[in-house]
Amino acid sequence: MHAYYFDNLPTDQRLPHITDPARPVSPETLAKLGVLSWVVPVPPHAASPSNSQGISEEEDCEVNRVAKERGYKNRDVINVSREGMGAVYDEKIRGFFEEHMHEDEEIRYILSGSGFFDVREMPTDAWIRIAVAPGDLLVLPAGIYHRFTLDTKDQIRALRLFKVGSFPPLLRFSATSIRLSRVATLGGLTGG
Ligand code: KMT
Ligand code: NI
Numbered sequence: 167m168h169a170y171y172f173d174n175l176p177t178d179q180r181l182p183h184i185t186d187p188a189r190p191v192s193p194e195t196l197a198k199l200g201v202l203s204w205v206v207p208v209p210p211h212a213a214s215p216s217n218s219q220g221i222s223e224e225e226d227c228e229v230n231r232v233a234k235e236r237g238y239k240n241r242d243v244i245n246v247s248r249e250g251m252g253a254v255y256d257e258k259i260r261g262f263f264e265e266h267m268h269e270d271e272e273i274r275y276i277l278s279g280s281g282f283f284d285v286r287e288m289p290t291d292a293w294i295r296i297a298v299a300p301g302d303l304l305v306l307p308a309g310i311y312h313r314f315t316l317d318t319k320d321q322i323r324a325l326r327l328f329k330v331g332s333f334p335p336l337l338r339f340s341a342t343s344i345r346l347s348r349v350a351t352l353g354g355l356t357g358g
Contacts, residue, residue, distance in 0.1 A: 167203045167205070167296060167297065167298055167299070167302045167304070168190070168296075168297050169190065169191040169192075169193075169195075169196055169294055169295065169296045169297070170184055170185070170188055170189055170190050170191055170294070170295055171185055171189040171191065171292055171293070171294060171295070172185075172284055172292070172293035172294065172295040173185045173186075174293065178318075179263055179315040180282075180315055180316055180317050180318045180320070181317075181318065182282075182295075182297070182317075183282075183295060184295075191294050195287075195294075196285075196294070196296070199285065199287060199288065199294075199307070199310065200271075200305075200306075200307030200310060201285055201296070201304065201305065201306060201307065201310065202304075202305040203296075203302060203303060203304050203305070204228065204232065204302075204303040205301045205302060205303070206227065206228040206229055206275065206301055206303050207301050208276075208277055208278070208300050208301050209221070209225075209227065212277050212325075213277060213278055213300065215245075215278060215323065217243075217277070218243055218245075219243065220241065220242075220243040220275075220277060220325040221241075221275070221325055223241075228303075229275050229303060229325070229327075232273070232303065232305075233273065233327050236271070236273075236305075236329075237329055238273065238327045238328065238329055239328065239329060239330060240327070240328040240329075240330070241325060241326060241327045241328065242325075242326050243277070243323060243324070243325055243326070244323070244324055244326055245321075245322075245323045246258070246259075246262070246279075246281070246316060246321070246322045246323075246324075247279070247316075247320060247321040247322070247323075248320070250321075250323070259315070259316070262313060262314040262315065263313045263314065263315050264313060265286070265311050265312070265313050266311070266312070266313065267309050267310060267311050267312065268306065268308065268309075269308060269309070270308050270328065270329045270330055271305060271306065271307050271308045271329060272305075272306050272326065272327065272328055272329070273303060273304065273305050273306070273325075273326070273327035274298070274302075274303075274304045274306070274324045274325070274326055274327075275302070275303045275304075275324060275325040275326075275327070276298045276299060276300050276301065276302045276303075276304075276322065276323075276324050277300060277323045277324060277325060278300050278321075278322070278323045279300070279316075279319065279321040279322035279323055280297070280298060280299045280300075280316075280317050280319060280321075280322060281297075281298055281314060281315060281316045281317055281322040282295050282296065282297055282298070282314070282315050282316075282317060283295075283296045283298060283304065283306070283312055283313075283314050284296070284312060284313050284314075284315075285306070285310055285311070285312045286310065286311040286312065297317075298322075
């Protein structure tokens with residue numbers, strides 16, 4: 167896992183988008199936003215692309231210890247690739263990259279492939295890009311605005327852990343408009 171400020175250039179979302187010079191973001195800065203990360207080596211059975219279960223709740227491993235400690239109840243494996251998603255691939259790719267948030271804390275544990283999670287820094291509103299690879303375990307706090315994109319390798323498989331219910335939340339399609347109206351309200355109140 168490495169993180170840095172996103173360059174905001176309107177090129178292919180799957181490119182790294184590192185600024186020149188790069189502006190790295192430390193794990194401490196991420197932790198202040200509630201974004202926590204660990205590296206947990208992926209067991210061979212879960213790393214295999216044909217595996218669709220990921221890590222079962224019975225396995226004795228760090229992922230399950232974190233999940234139990236933090237009160238997680240549900241999980242699934244998502245294979246974000248053209249092969250893995252079929253007809254809904256383009257729509258899903260678009261949806262993941264639309265700024266959204268989840269009502270509850272969620273975990274992503276990368277089993278294979280790679281990609282980028284962008285999280286909004288508060289109160290600056292800057293995008294922080296988090297590059298993830300196999301073994302990265304990422305905690306996204308409740309309510310953080312974020313988006314996801316594949317990189318140019320076009321493939322990631324991740325275990326998703328949920329505290330309640332199931333993905334996707336209803337909020338995801340209105341998240342950007344809610345956030346923008348909040349910004350507008352703040353602007354109005356301060357006269358800026
Ligand atoms: C999210 O919350 O944006 C996602 O789950 C993206 C896909 S996980 C690799
Ligand atoms: Ni999300």
